[in-house]
Amino acid sequence: MTRESSGVRVQYELRPHKQVERRMLVxxxxxxxxAEFPIKDYQYTGxxxxxxxxxxxxxxxxxxxxxxxIERGEKYSKRVYFNRPFECVTIRIGDASDVxxxxxxxxxxxxxxxxxxxxxxxxxxxxxxxxxxxxxxSVLLVTVDVEPPGGPEDGPEEWREHFEAxxxxxxxxxxxxxxxxxxxxxxxxxxxxxxxxLEGVTPRTGxxxxxxxxxxxxxxxxxISLGGMLTTPxxxxxxxxxxxxxxxxxxxxxxxxxxxxxVPNLTRRERLYLDAKMPCPNGWLPTDFELEREEIASYREIxxxxxxxxxxxx
Amino acid sequence: MAQFAxxxxxxxxxxxxxxxDISLEDCVLDLIDNSLDSLIKVQRIDLPAQVLxxxxxxxxxxxxxxxxxTWSDEEVRVVDNCGGIPVQFAEADLFTFGHRExxxxxxxxxxxxxxxxxxxxxxNRFEMKSFTDGxxxxxxxxxxxxxxxxxxxxxxxxxxxxxxxxxxxDLKRGTEIVIGDLRxxxxxxxxxxxxxxxxxxxxxxxxxLLLGRYAQVTVNGRIVQPKVIPLGESDEVKPAKxxxxxxxxRVTLIVGFAPRRRTTEDAGWYLLCNGxxxxxxxxxxxxxxVSPTIFHDKYRGFLGLAFFQAHDPLALPWTTTKRAINRESxxxxxxxxxxxxxxxxxxxxxSDFYPPDPMERPESRQILExxxxxxxxxxxxxxxxIFKVEPVRxxxxxxxxxxxxxxxxxxxxxxxxxxxxxxxxxxxxKYTFDHFVKKECPK
Numbered sequence: 001m002t003r004e005s006s007g008v009r010v011q012y013e014l015r016p017h018k019q020v021e022r023r024m025l026v027x028x029x030x031x032x033x034x035a036e037f038p039i040k041d042y043q044y045t046g047x048x049x050x051x052x053x054x055x056x057x058x059x060x061x062x063x064x065x066x067x068x069x070i071e072r073g074e075k076y077s078k079r080v081y082f083n084r085p086f087e088c089v090t091i092r093i094g095d096a097s098d099v100x101x102x103x104x105x106x107x108x109x110x111x112x113x114x115x116x117x118x119x120x121x122x123x124x125x126x127x128x129x130x131x132x133x134x135x136x137x138s139v140l141l142v143t144v145d146v147e148p149p150g151g152p153e154d155g156p157e158e159w160r161e162h163f164e165a166x167x168x169x170x171x172x173x174x175x176x177x178x179x180x181x182x183x184x185x186x187x188x189x190x191x192x193x194x195x196x197x198l199e200g201v202t203p204r205t206g207x208x209x210x211x212x213x214x215x216x217x218x219x220x221x222x223x224i225s226l227g228g229m230l231t232t233p234x235x236x237x238x239x240x241x242x243x244x245x246x247x248x249x250x251x252x253x254x255x256x257x258x259x260x261x262x263v264p265n266l267t268r269r270e271r272l273y274l275d276a277k278m279p280c281p282n283g284w285l286p287t288d289f290e291l292e293r294e295e296i297a298s299y300r301e302i303x304x305x306x307x308x309x310x311x312x313x314x
Numbered sequence: 315m316a317q318f319a320x321x322x323x324x325x326x327x328x329x330x331x332x333x334x335d336i337s338l339e340d341c342v343l344d345l346i347d348n349s350l351d352s353l354i355k356v357q358r359i360d361l362p363a364q365v366l367x368x369x370x371x372x373x374x375x376x377x378x379x380x381x382x383x384t385w386s387d388e389e390v391r392v393v394d395n396c397g398g399i400p401v402q403f404a405e406a407d408l409f410t411f412g413h414r415e416x417x418x419x420x421x422x423x424x425x426x427x428x429x430x431x432x433x434x435x436x437x438n439r440f441e442m443k444s445f446t447d448g449x450x451x452x453x454x455x456x457x458x459x460x461x462x463x464x465x466x467x468x469x470x471x472x473x474x475x476x477x478x479x480x481x482x483x484d485l486k487r488g489t490e491i492v493i494g495d496l497r498x499x500x501x502x503x504x505x506x507x508x509x510x511x512x513x514x515x516x517x518x519x520x521x522x523l524l525l526g527r528y529a530q531v532t533v534n535g536r537i538v539q540p541k542v543i544p545l546g547e548s549d550e551v552k553p554a555k556x557x558x559x560x561x562x563x564r565v566t567l568i569v570g571f572a573p574r575r576r577t578t579e580d581a582g583w584y585l586l587c588n589g590x591x592x593x594x595x596x597x598x599x600x601x602x603x604v605s606p607t608i609f610h611d612k613y614r615g616f617l618g619l620a621f622f623q624a625h626d627p628l629a630l631p632w633t634t635t636k637r638a639i640n641r642e643s644x645x646x647x648x649x650x651x652x653x654x655x656x657x658x659x660x661x662x663x664x665s666d667f668y669p670p671d672p673m674e675r676p677e678s679r680q681i682l683e684x685x686x687x688x689x690x691x692x693x694x695x696x697x698x699x700i701f702k703v704e705p706v707r708x709x710x711x712x713x714x715x716x717x718x719x720x721x722x723x724x725x726x727x728x729x730x731x732x733x734x735x736x737x738x739x740x741x742x743x744k745y746t747f748d749h750f751v752k753k754e755c756p757k
Contacts, residue, residue: 204648
């Protein structure tokens, strides 16, 4: 694959929506920890690029020590090793498809298949493999780009062809008209990923896939991140009894709309002002400057997870 | 008063309809399964546990029990010295259509239909004799068609049966089935001339792991040589393995490269139940070949094996013909997911060896040349591992690619001069270059 890593294209640390997503995941794992899921003994496997933001968060905030980063392609392998943040992070140069079958079946995993490109057959097979192999209690997360595949001149017909070529067996037999319209593409992706997960997990007796997350956000391209846990009734009971289902970002099924992360553009001074009023009552608006009601509502949902950016002269 | 509609079985169904679902070859394999099951019971062979263990002791093939299949225009005869069938079993269960729940079947015969279906499919008359140590029995029907019309009560679902004491010329610890008055359809197949060869090949393939180790089979006097499942390895290429147990079935999966002389025909997935090949060389969606990974010539080096082993044959994912897979079987569905996962690195490697531009011949493709056939049992006995290719550095002098345009007329003149009209333009270029190097600037 010659696709250039998004790490090269985007300054990773400055993607506020992605960062909110990461902080929400940390929050969720902390809630799972309270429900006696031993998250710090889990193995975290991700695609750390050479920023390793998620690795740093999960290690520092959750105490995860077993960490594996999958890096596609050898072009930047030196940079990847150079930027490895902790001794406990192992790096594998290769594809997820090589790594998934070799994951230790004796430990629980958080596996984040964090692709920065549109859904294809390889991704679906990775997801299906992971769902068929990960031990009970493991968390599987998948991120894909849900922008229309192909060129700017393409339309729903070309997109349908793309998905038929890449994901034929997972598509509905008779999609409704408009199924491949641009506004429905996130839904198409969600449904395909869900089908691939189900294909992987259904043959496993007594094990189900319990959805936990379904994020939709755009720092530049629109992305979907969905995930959940491989469960038996015991894990499902513990999740239900925990505070996680009450979290605003929690998605216990994939058929409802995804949780949309919206980060309003605010100045530092505005943020400090707003933070002092948070959590605010419904309908509250600042009196000192203009903001829309929706912006306040969005901010109220994400302020706990929203990073503060500042220039540091080191 | 409650009223009921009739729901009896009919002999006609078993005689005429049920026989349509299976090929003649597979019927004969069912008879061989019966013989092998006798052997497995008498010798207490734990086939599900043993079949994947490497056997290092030399087997004296000449002393192995034998199943001899003889076909003529008049009759089919299957004779074995595999131990015989116990009389009590034969009287109570051997000829029933299907077994009761909880019945302890063999490990190759599962359903209690193979023997009867084979007889009905092949001919109108049969006789079966079998002897264990001293005792034996004879069962027969001289006119199966007539028997199948006598179907008023369930009491007519029985066949003549005699207990026997072994006499001097009777077979020792073995079974003989003779089927005569062959059906017209069977005679037709016989006339085609390829039937015996097909049967031979099917036996060689199906019992690949059993022939020469537990028993041998002959067809019209010729010993069937097992067809080795073409799994390969080399210093650079190691097959991958995965295993798991579910629903009482032990599943072992192996994928890798086929050895040299790869053919499209032999490539694909081999599915085995208790060591018996059920589906050979599958390249269909059954084993995960779905768009966009549909089988292509570049994958002819792919070889996968899925072994399903269980003491209860009903737990295995085979159908009653033992020539197909029950797709709904949960253990098979689990296996397919793992098969797809395990196969991907192999397919990806093969795909890289054959880039879309046929002029490009990646040096890495040489790895394929060193792959030699290996014993699947040796691989199966090793720990689970993923597929690995570790190229050994070869000495390759540096090269440069030369490409130029030449007049077709002149290239044709060279071809004519060399008397090689089919020579490719590439070969012409190489030939003329080599010629110049040799004649004008030798070392």
